[in-house]
Amino acid sequence: MKDSPVTDNNDLARFGYRQELQRSMGSFSSFAAGFSYISILTGLFQMFHLGYGVAGPGFFWTWPCVLAGQFLVALCFAELASRFPLSGGVYQWAKFTGNPFLGWMTGWIYLACLIVTLAAVAMALQVSLPQISSSFQVIGTSNDPKSVAINAILLGSILVVISTIVNARGIKLLAVINNIGVFAELIGIVFLIVLLYLNRVRSPVEAVVHIKNIGTGVTSFPDLKTLLAATALTASYVLYGFDTAGTLAEETHDPRKKAPRAILQALLAAGFAGLLVLLFALMAAPDLGNPNLGNINGGLPMLVKSVLGETAGSLFLCIVIFAIIVCTFAVQSGAVRLMFAMGRDGFLPYSKSLSEVSPKTQTPVLATVLCGLGAIIILAVNLQFPKVFELVTSIAILWANLAYWIVVALLLKNRISLARNGGDADAKFSLGKWGFPVNILALIWSSFMVINVSWPRTATYGVEWYQQYAAWIYTAALVGIGVSVYYYRLIRRKRIP
Template sequence: MTVTTDPDRPVPPSPGAAGDGSLAAFGYPQELRRRMGRYASFAAGFSFISVLTTVFQFFSLGYSFGGPGFFWTWPVVLGGQLLVAACFAELAARMPIAGAIYQWASRLGTPAFGWYAGWIMVIGRIVVVAAAALALQVVLPAVWPGFQLVGGDPSPTTTSGAANAAVLGLVLLALTTLLNVLDNRALSAVNTVGVTAEIAGVALIVTLLATHAERDPGITLHTGGQGGLIASLLVGSFTAAYVLIGFESASEMSEETVNPRRTAPRTTLSALTTSGVCGGLLLLGGLLAAPSLTDGRLATEGLGYVLTSTLGDGLGRVLLADVALAICAATLAIQTSATRMLYSMARDGVLPRSARLARVPARTGMPGTAAVVVGVCAGLLLLLNLASPQAFLAIGTTCIAMVYLAYAMVTGPMLVRRLRGEWPPAADGDRDELGRPLFSLGRWGLPFNALAVGYGLFMTVNLSWPRAEVYDPEGGHWYFQWFTVLVVGASVATGAAYRWYHRRRGAGQASKEGSPVLV
């Protein structure tokens, strides 16, 4: 195993060769078990996005601020994310390594820059795991009232609903952590079943909503949300921003994927495209079939209200049960992705307790310690929901803003490399495992990359902006209004403090031994 103790370690070169997907050219042994096929790789990205989970979770937010017109923020965000995904597809073909964001940023920029990208992404992913687990509260009490274990009001915005969301989320995290410690065949099987059920559920829900339409698509030209047109649409775009992330999970699983140079770029793009189409149809179907757009329920209960009111309690609950299954699969996929990022950084010796976090037992071929750390940290975040229902939205926005920032920390140095004529690498004529040319954007690379950087930075600011009407509507919780800014700032400060301590400790040890220190 390649392990150093210096966070500014030199990064191995990024070859365009090694078309067999071998990790040897990157300085790593093959520890994770390479068993995942193309559909399982697609499932990793699709499960992370999980349109059933996030559309049901955040539809009400987009509608309450943007009105029916918030639908048009969906194709805009999808277009921006496709630009990012196209850049990532090029990288996945040339650097099929676990911990993709961290590895890519380190090799495109500097080891220190890549470390911060990985650090921000790890924290962001852990927060995403918590946010996904909280989504069970949106559907399970509607499926069966017995799932409301705490209090009587199941709405996530109430005290009892928020507390119950934390309880359900903790149970789910215990199960997903267990799967992430076991053999990856069990993990892939659960993920694949979940994705198949989710795709079938989306198709059925969209079809049923279309047959129960109460109005025509022209309704999407109306706004009617809170605030002015631009401000309402900027907040309305949060729904799409929350949903359309995680497509790079296929790349995170590259070390466990058969023919990763061929598979990962294509499943990255197909997972995002499929999710984008499915999610757009769900939004449109919900707007067309809602019994009322003005009674306030669509802005508080979202698509769950549409299903149970339009299709009846029986069928509506069956479909909501499918949504619950999708939420479980999404939480599993997100935790898996976060675990691979943590493992990848620990393998390079740049995190506290790296040796233990990077341990992969030969019996399981799974980084079990890293999985437990992710599960425990996400569980602790769930406890914030016990403090206030507003924590739900603050947690969701924070994790997405951090992910967008980490994305920009990859596309940014990639753009610099393009402008210098250093990307794609000179060995771009190399082939994938099947002897075919590596995925490439060709002449579209520079404009796609530039637009991806601009879009990513804009959405990061949009998500992080401390809007009181969004994050602290009741007042009295200034820390929720500034939650995203505070968490991102604290993450960077904590990372800087750790790096300073690590470097100083390394300098002290080197001084005793009389050896030089890398800085």
């Protein structure tokens, strides 16, 4: 029997919160939230050229590896989503399995990740729009790297403004757009997979195993060092954000049951679809030695247009652009709910205002505006950075997996006490006897992801030392600011009678 909204609200009250957000999302909307965040039509079309430029066709093998590792993390998150059906996702999970400080740091790091991701996803318009029409290259030409970067920031800023308006209007409008976008993306992915397969010019072995003389600097199967670099750029960027269904738990009917299922379904659906798109794209590419496959002005959009033809390719790129727009909306919605959840607990500056929900739209409007403003500021700050795409995306990947690592580690620490207490009777998803081995492997995987993404590589961050160590420098600064804000708010709360 389906739980009523009253039951969901009473469940929420047990955690000390009252229902303020509009609980209107069903099973498909919950799945769509995670799927649209991952959005392989956004991530693959945006980041394909980076992975290909580093490792050539061999970067295909990074995808199944990352999918398998992230699925271990997703299984742990599914358990937590069933135990703690609250807005804020990883913040709440770390708080309840650890303590308020660890919850704060996890939420702080992930909030920064989401705002950076919002900026990074919005910039994906630059990869597709100018290939439909050169008129979208508003500033300079596509042959000038600086003009490309500035144009990407302009297009991205416009999209963030639109996303802020839509998110401020409420979850109903957002869910409708999200559902339509995911439905269109699923249909588009199926057609793309079929068309690429029908236009294949080589076998799978020739495409991703026997790699010879492809003209991109890789004349054989890439070595481990090269594959690690490619892993940090493409698959790692696309295959995260599956926890979004848990972040929107307070707007979902029966979230203890639907959120865990949505988390796993979103990752698996996007992961396997992306695997087929990559494989068949490499099988269908007219010339794997084309250097533009590893260039921002070429990449997967250029490959698709060359295979499907100018007209059909441009029409498909329109679907990709719609997917980018919907993905941007989804990322901002996750950031807003996280900021709302942290503000509701009183540990953010101006917490009362940030957690205030509009009675008309049932949405935290100020949090929505600040998330959008934060993304635009990030875009503007990186205006003069020569590797703006690589920097913004790599920092986002690092912070996401750092937050994931904290949550997975805390869950492992609490498994013994949870087992002794007989588990959580209200949880509707449990790994049972597989909990410990899955959790241990997930922690090992998350540790690898954090180290690999943050490694100071020239290919990712640049040639100067301050560029190569940008991820470590920015992360240390983020943690330092987070600790300061937490204890400042803690002291302030103790002083107020």
